[in-house]
Amino acid sequence: MSRIWSDRQLERATPAQAKDIRGRAFLQAVNRMLASKRLPGPDVRDPATCPVEALPALIAEYSMEEFISPGLKEEYIRALLARRYDLKRMKGYIAGIRLGLSLVGVEVDWVQWFEETPMAAPNTHRLKVVFDKPMLDGVPIGDLYHRRAAARIIEAMKRFSQSEDIEFVIRTALQGHVGAITRLSGRIHLKALGTAEQTIAATLGTGAITRLNGIYHMKGLPV
Template sequence: MVESLLPDNATELEAALAASTARLDDLPVRIREIGNPATAPAAFLPWLAWAFSVDVEWDLATTDAQKRAVITGSVSVHRRKGTVAAVQAALDALGFDVQLQEWFNQIPAAAPYTYRLIVTADQVGYSRADLRRLIRVVDAAKNLRSHLSELEPRGRSMQSCSLAMVPRIGCDLTITGLDDLHDVTFTLIDDDGSPLVDDDGAQLVDG
């Protein structure tokens, strides 16, 4: 097998390039995994973000999971950019729980070409820096004519309640007209009405 197809007058640089590229097939790299945001190594994510034309969301993503999410959603965002769906997709990729209401969906209707953001927070909450990140994402994905008129925060608290029950089966018996209760003897019976007995066959009584 011919090791090189270079001519005899090849330069040292060409020979070095040929020698280095000859080992590419032996490298343990799966091209499909590198091109997939879900399986690519973390070191390749910035290059994937550039290839998928990720916008401001990349600067705001702080974890690998968020970075993979914004890369995956970039195509959908660009396909619908300028619409509410694009804004919602960009916010969802960064983990924001936000509802966008355009002016004609509000009661009463707001000023034309404005929108309101309803931000829902749980026990963790959002900081001012988080809200600034949120607005940057919206500005990058929305249409140019729409402007933010209101940011409405809402809180959500999750609590659990435990309930325990103990069933009790029995009856209360009241006897009147007796002067001395020590003379009263109760025979214990089962559900069928048969007297209960001990190991020796004697009836069990309570009195």
């Protein structure tokens, strides 16, 4: 059977009080046991191979809590963890926010203050966050929790001096008729993107309920 420690290494690693026949026998047994198994360390620390039950520990290990919302799909958690260095290196940049949202399957259209006509107030931005598919488990696409999860990534990546006007949009294929759109506050847009698609948009803090051959709930996101 192979060994992973030499006799010299074992000698140096053995405390004086254990350097008797029993202590040496114990260390030799541990040595043989470790040599017979593949150590799990590299697999646990790799976002691609980490067991799902160990993902919370890996999130804490890499200090990625600010990016991860409760209920986020496993594939997106692994994607964020895999790009952790890029995300932290790109904090404060629009490209970094785009990257963070893209890793959870979300698009963003970004208009800076100097691109407005006329120019808007400095350091203000207009964002359109587009959901194509659910990023969270067990809740409808684009609901309050989706919007909070997207806003969490934006908040983690943006500059403190930035101020954003965020519009959330659901892009989904039409499955049937539009049953109803209820305006509770703010504004709700229904835009035709062609014969097979439609967009439902709500500004930050608005409320809406819309039916698309099923029910999608969009509730107010507290500011």
